[in-house]
Amino acid sequence: MTVALLILAVVVVVTVIKTSGWNSAKVVPAASGLIVHEWGTFTSIAGKDGVALEWRPLNGASDLPKFVYTIQNHDEGLRHGPKADLTAAVRMETPVLYFYSAGETDVSVKVDFPKGKITEWYPQARSVNTSIDWGRLKVMPGAAFNFPIAYSDNSRYYAARETDAAPVQVCGTNEKSVQQEKFLFYRGVGTFDLPLSVKLERQSVVLKNTSKDRTGQIILFENRRGKIGYQLIDDFPGEATYQRPTLDKTIDSLLQNLKRTLIASGLYEKEAAAMIKTWRDSWFEEGVRVFYILPRQTTDAVLPITIEPRPAELVRVLVGRAEVITPEMEKSVRAQVKLLSDPSPQVREAAAQAIREHGRFSEPILKSIFEHEGDEVIRKRIRQLIEPSTVVGAE
Known part of the structure; x- marks a missing residue:
């Protein structure tokens, strides 16, 4: 009788393991x-x-x-x-x-x-x-x-x-x-x-x-x-x-x-x-x-x-x-910042849009450029861009 109960217990345990979903495929378990x-x-x-x-x-x-x-x-x-x-x-x-x-x-x-x-x-x-x-x-x-x-x-x-x-x-x-x-x-x-x-x-x-x-x-x-x-x-x-x-x-x-x-x-x-x-x-x-x-x-x-x-x-x-932030990013964004001073409104807007395309990473890219930028006109533009109340491309 003891052997029979032991066999029954093993069968129950194996059944629980097989139906619980605990396996290498990480299936959701049905365990309590x-x-x-x-x-x-x-x-x-x-x-x-x-x-x-x-x-x-x-x-x-x-x-x-x-x-x-x-x-x-x-x-x-x-x-x-x-x-x-x-x-x-x-x-x-x-x-x-x-x-x-x-x-x-x-x-x-x-x-x-x-x-x-x-x-x-x-x-x-x-x-x-x-x-x-x-x-x-x-x-x-x-x-x-x-x-x-x-x-x-x-x-x-x-x-x-x-x-x-x-x-x-x-x-x-x-x-x-x-x-x-x-x-x-x-x-x-x-x-x-x-x-x-x-x-x-x-x-x-x-x-x-x-x-x-x-x-x-x-x-x-x-x-x-x-x-x-x-x-x-x-x-x-x-x-x-x-x-x-x-x-x-x-x-x-x-x-x-x-x-x-x-x-x-x-x-x-x-x-x-x-x-x-x-x-x-x-x-x-x-x-x-x-x-x-x-x-x-x-x-x-x-x-x-x-x-x-x-x-x-x-x-x-x-x-x-x-x-x-790669050198290619900095070079591209710097060129667009420079164009924000262009006399053509269309050129300025296109430059602003190009900067916007960097989305939430625009500010850190601009700050990285600012750190080693020697052109004071570009530095001034960057300061304007990263002010909270400043809209990119605004005059």
Whole structure:
């Protein structure tokens, strides 16, 4: 009888393992207990010494739906309210928290950002500043979707919903309505020590690990006039110099490698796909940049998180993006700045538009030019351009 019971127990255990979804493909498990997964990205700009610059986005348009809460409350010139006036080394973008549970579960969630400030979020939170506290919310697997949609917005925000995560619902309090979403979303700006130093030296990129924690896979990427090149760095020795990549690759091959990296870091397949879909148009635009997975210890130090009850599994995958200002960028923008003094209005407007095409990176490029510019007319123009109340191209 004892042997028979033992055999029965083994069969039950094997059945649970096979149906729970715990396998190398990272399928969403059907196991009991709370599981929380987070992905996000943050952008920094590498200075000439390898240290991240403090910067503000000069004229990048908002990419969020209108229902998302934000500290900005008005447009002013080329800038978009208070967030754009916050100078910081890091712009933290779209961290989203997904929840999985076997049944409806009440949880409380708080994320601290001691060296930064939360600037956008959804659903509504109880308190927002250098932390965000959603208080108690319900994880509701199988619930009918009742998500907000702004049909007039062509926003990357919605791609993050394409997962098997359970809807979460924030209960209405203090005259606030009940709100539901597929995840908890937040953004912020801050200045903190990054684990990777990135420096351009002629046609080479110098990388150095500045943290005691090991940096995972690194991707050195370049898009030059639509031609793509990248290098996958799997066994980063801690400090090394790499040539700018040969422009003979495709985006599709890069996406396959990136997806494998995200899944290996702990994300489910649909989560990895949603992250890539969210950021594909921004990550691979014109320019040179370095992508890397933030060490988990660094993530927990920069963004301490408190979830009650404590989840059975908590995965946090933050992708760092270090933008590199190249000599080609500086040369091009400097030429356009010079044309802003042209007597022809058409020439001035075309020059202003060319500067705008650099989007939120316009200011750091202009500042980099300013540092070594000897032409006082161009220096004066740059000072005018980076003033908060100045519109590019205005006389």
